[in-house]
Amino acid sequence: MTSESLAAAIARVGNPVDLLRNTAASAHTFPVAPEFTNWRSEQRAWAETCALLDQSHHMTDLFLEGPDALRLLSDLAVNSFAGFGVNKAKQFVAVDPGGRLIGDAILFHLDDELFDLVGHPMVIDWVLFHLERGDYRVVAERDENSAVRTSGPPKFYRYELQGPSAAAVLEQATGTALPETKFFNMADFDIAGHAVRGLRHGMAGQPGFELFGPWADGEAVLAALLAAGAGHGLVRAGAKAYSTANLESGWVPAPLPAIFGDDPLLQEYREWLPASAVGAIGGSVDSDDITDYYLTPYDIGYARNVKFDHEFVGRAALEELAKNPPRTKVTLVWNNDDVTAAIGSLLGKGLGAKYFDLPKIRYALHQEDKVLVNGEQIGISLDCGYIANERAMVSLATIATEHAEPGTEVTVVWGEEPNSAKPQVEEHRTWPIRATVAPVPFVQFARTSYRRR
Template sequence: MSSESLAAALARVGSPVELLRNLAFPPSTFPVRPEFTNWRSEQRAWVESCALLDQSHHMTDLFIEGPDALRLLSDLAVNTFAGFGVGKAKQYVAVNPDGHLIGDAILFHLEEELFDLVGHPMVIDWVTFHLERGDYEATVERDDNSAVRTSGPPKLYRYELQGPTAAALIEEVTGAPLPQVRFFNTTEFTIAGRRVRGLRHGMAGQPGFELFGPWDDGDAVLEALLTAGEHHGLVRVGAKAYSTANLESGWVPAPMTALFSNHPLMQEYREWLPVTKVGSIGGSHDPADIRDHHLTPFDVGYGKTVRFDHDFVGREALEKLAEAPPRTKVTLVWNADDVTAAVGSVYRPGPGAKYIEMPKARYATHHEDKVLKDGRQIGISLDCGYLANERVMVSLATLENEFAEPGTEVTVVWGEQPVSGKPAVEDHVQVEIRATVAPVPFVDFAREAYRTR
């Protein structure tokens, strides 16, 4: 694997836009079985019964330990750490000095001086960089995801249980009443004689727990869950269905990492960061300035997470942005006739529309499509895919505030022109797909309003 830095790659190519649009890096992958039954039925499970998702393989863990571990994390996060004691977790969000997103991950406070930062590598690389250059008494142990780990299994197993029957299943498999634990707090269970940590969690609008523990205990815990699950409609969910769960709950999984600020800190980071750690960009959003791809926490719904009760990288910039955030996160429901026409174009003499993958249509690490109103770009469509429960194609998007009202009609531009050099991009033409603004999370709106239309 190349050790070329991002800074060196930029010097070689000359343009960050050209570099990232043509990188041969695919969307983030889920190195687990694609389907156990079929992804449509598996999507239905977290609404009707209980879904079991194996999260052991697709995320990176960074274990941070030492007396300065909390200070390191606080110095880089927009989040407050007031009351963040052992047994708690949070959506950890980091920005660059200009207030633009580096990324997000889940942070677990495991022991007094031990934390586990879990997610895509963007934030994990950022924290590691600051630990190496800063004055922190802390150490890290990194456990990469199974797609890139060089040897051995993961350090931890992680099983997600979500759906209406998840609580009853846990009570059966533990032989005890479900403990009263608040959202994003952890508790402990005993399953198959093993100590299991459980994060009170929710996905796609459904209650549940994320269960985790040492890898060697994983098979015994899984077998116990599958056996008890026979009485509760348990369905194992593969990579295809799991990749769409965020579209119902409203989480943007891979916003563009803001690496290209002119700030000296970011120049230093680009010299440190291998280009292999940088994701490709895809979609019709094609500004000449790479910084116009960057997003803020407010753009993707993290406004409530930003707290100015501590100093952190990017605080001054975010204080100014917080005065009047210009964009709002929404769901876009794509017009069924327009999607059908785009899909149908591949069966006629071409080139036709860019192929729309099912159920997840994203074809680069960071997906950004233009959203238009009366021909003018008013936002960016981000992650996109098909929801079998609602029988709709949707995307998460960030729009200028005046166009974020549910019911507003907009247009998504699908496809790239000129066609980039990414392997997943074939010769095609751009098409316009009408869409209707809906709330985030879409799953609540769909159950209350969309299905009754």
């Protein structure tokens, strides 16, 4: 590692919270076109017809190949690997020795000893660190996202088709009926004469496939999909719309990695990890204790992923936590009048609220805003933005279980006090916004039908 290590940066600043709240790192962006039409229509497409989202550029791929690849992954994941054969995928979740989240990614089992771990770099870095320090017969190939890749295109193209007419588009593009494919399983297709693999899933609570293959085939496959979709209402969705898809399905992106503790493993990791690998903290949570920003698998809905059928980093801590998880993932629907007042405060004189950069209003990679009941903090509001299909401003949040009943009234504190030095933060004042607890996933189709199909 040639840049300043995370350990050195913390020593220089004195506190990980001060380092991450005031980092000069720019806001996280998706390196694809912001819009093809407009983000409202593009959001509507995955609810009414079909949206095509280009996922080729914004995630990091880690290809792991060798006889010990499965053992490496199993040593680090809370997930069970029983029955995890070729052409299956899973949400790979990793924790620190204390059971707090390092992060998550999608793990594809591509061949007998070949895996592809796709996601934000937090988990990728954690796996590579353990590979380098451990005794594993594994060869790793890291393919950075297009925002930081120094040369050349991605190894794979990835196109997500989702929405009510996604199946019809794919059937027309392939010229055959879709095979029966279970959720998070893969199938093989032929599109425009090219072999294509498809993962059965969806990102916005709608049915769909994530289609991928060698980059050189991508333009031909894209052209065939667009032609097939012409009669089925297919709309290309850009970065703005795509960034909000998780608000409907309930996936929490980019939790702050719990890597700042005193455990010797974490101390070694911070010496290995460049400081630039950890993103900024934003929001009204203002504790000086970095552990107050941590999340656990139970906080954000990963209880179903945790399986104690194997040894993994953090198992003992999670076994204790599983007995009585204190927080629950929910959707918070922000009060229309309070949101309107906050946006209106940007007009006229005086300090206004923090700017709402629609549709995704998160302004730091790790967004953490206070959730209050009667003035007391009972949780953390995380990713947030506007869903045109529901005409609502919402956030994904984790709150004390006793307040998680749908219909419960809470308050989200929007903004920062004092204002941090992040370049994306202008002078503003904090703004209380009432919110109502709602289920997660928020969209009815995702809650009732999507996984069964």
